Amino acid sequence: MTTTPAAEEVHGTRTDREIAAADAYSAHNYHPLPVVVASAEGAWMTDVEGRRYLDMLAGYSALNFGHGNPRLIAAAKAQLDRVTLTSRAFHHDRFGQFCRELAELCGMEAVLPMNTGAEAVETAVKTARKWGYRVKGVPDGRARIVVAANNFHGRTTTVISFSTDPEARADYGPYTPGFDVVPYGDLAALEAVLDANGDDTVAVLLEPIQGEAGVLVPPPGYLAGVRALTRERGVLFIADEIQSGLGRTGRTFACEHEDVAPDVYVLGKALGGGVVPVSAVVSSREVLGVFRPGEHGSTFGGNPLACAVGLEVVDMLRSGEYQARAAELGAHLHGELALLVGGGAVTQVRGRGLWAGVDIDPALGTGREISERLLARGVLVKDTHGSTIRLAPPLVISKDDLDWSLTQLREVLAAG
Template identity: 70%
Template sequence: MTAPVRTRSSADLIAAEEPVLAHNYHPLPVVVARAEGTWVEDVEGRRYLDMLAGYSALNFGHRHPALIDAAHQQLDRLTLTSRAFHNDRLAEFAERLAALTGQDMVLPMNTGAEAVESGIKVARKWAYEVKGVPADQATIVVAADNFHGRTTTIVSFSTDETARTGFGPFTPGFRIVPYNDLAALEAAVDETTAAVLIEPIQGEAGVIIPDEGYLAGVRELTRRKGCLFIADEIQSGLGRTGRTLAVEHESVVPDLVLLGKALGGGIVPVSAVVGRRDVLGVLRPGEHGSTFGGNPLAAAVGTAVVELLETGEFQLRAAELGVLLRNGLTDLVGRGVVGFRARGLWAGVDIDPAIGTGREVSARLMQEGVLVKDTHGSTIRLAPPLTITGEELEGAIGALEKVLTQGA
């Protein structure tokens, strides 16, 4: 990376945000100015290894050459038409994404939250038109400690009071059951149930991995009960766990899969609902839409993302380097780490509270040139770009070891 243009210091820029930005985030005090691959650089020229990757939005690293090239080429041709017209990039994107995920149809949107909202609408419409649920009585069963976004409807079925308090009244029609509990799920599903909506791995909750057989059990239960299985793969999908989709670890094919984050390659927001033809086929013109959903620039970048995943290279890298990550974290258990959960290049690491909160440990790692993000309590999340090298990964684990030793 070339040196950034230095205009204002990090401290000045952080202070300048205070009076003009809504305080809906509490970022670490680093001001990123440039990035390349797995590294970012602040306005003073200090370099940091990115071990968060934009919550998986940067699965292919910062400014991946193939993705940047696709964006540049499309910027020179056409950026937006809206879905009022066809564009010459959308069909290929939809065809290849459907094939990659083993589904029939694609509903393109922009953000992850939009994909979730779209999945909810499709499931309800399917319940009324296909299943025969009486009007306005459809229910969707979700899991406690979920994170699917922060729109009004989505926080209606969140159990995180920070996300909920002060934002009611809430949208009805959801039932919440414990995650990883098939008996509770079975008891909650009835003739009004349109769908079961879960994360195959709960990211915001701390990378919570369900017991083996849980996802297959959800698939069997939903088939038997005559409702849909919607898998939110917005964080867990597109190579992160060592497979294209996390549900593939149990050879499960949901009725609908929600995608986002990495689908835009870290360049533009791209999300999608992919699913069976008889489910997504319930939508008709005028019932759902998006000005930017499926725009030519998004389709071009999304196609380039799919092309990278079609080779299987990134899934294999996540699986192989995931072993290195797991082994490194195992060595730290009892030495500041009280436990962890990992699949592929994704881990939730529980730090001994005596050493510090997740926020405090993240701040100390920042001083060592490694960027991570805390979640609840003393848990931090590790989700590096899938382009990370073994040497870089070992360096990050070494930095964590140093921080834990110093904090003991």
């Protein structure tokens, strides 16, 4: 057997050895920061060398409730002792309760559970097309879905077919047809496409806040305008709240900031509490009622362990405690970040709640370089699109820890 240099014995720290093993035996689809996490609790992580880091990313919102949240771990452990998987060939005693309580949290009527966010988006696309043919009466094969430029809805072949990010899209064709891309935040462009498509548009699929694009918040009134246009034209409004939902922005859903209720919520990440992958499409009985047995499914979707954890997440959100915490600490976060703009280091800050995109002056370094400098100070963030870094700490972070992370950021920027 041929052994690559990376797979040979590596001397140095345990971190070096773990990273070398990962490089040697895994596909290089990610470029992680050079830290190897061994344990975590709350908002803090500890690496294999015993160094501690403040997690300011929270698994892209999958860890809204922090690492090892006692309520979520207890719910998972209790279910592990009972039953973890039945497949949907049989009923189990957590499924109905999970679907009912999640539907109620969303103000909806029905739930279709899946596993990952990308699966849920694919499910929403299939739902919209089937609804268009069976309910709206669109001629077969003509259904169209309108999406926004700079979107990020996942990595599957259909989803990347309507991505405008060359890195996510290149070399994966031929691409799935049936999508129209319009500029994010541009109601006039959306209306023009709806006019051009006649009655063939079945849905508008949007992130209420575009996370991967740099935490882009649309102009005031945009979501309300989308809601009005889609209702007027008989088109489904699908809100991808996989990152923005479940407390991140200071409300249960980011759409609530404009008092908007979409026709369909796409949920994931925090729904699994950072314990197991859980996602769902949540809508009305009319919309999700288009599926008949055998037309769509998932072996693990809605499994007992996922439902037990998801139920605990729903119960935690029902109190409003985490939403209020995100709103309060988020206001403080954005107030402090705003002070950095205009001083030559930060050019713009965007976001809502405990979620921010910070554009660093490229003269100071790329987003990756800034992330590495923060890593050296014990703060974990992630870059996106050049010189932008994202801040999205667990909602359980303390104000003191949040302030400490901001001090580290200020000092990194001041050091140039």
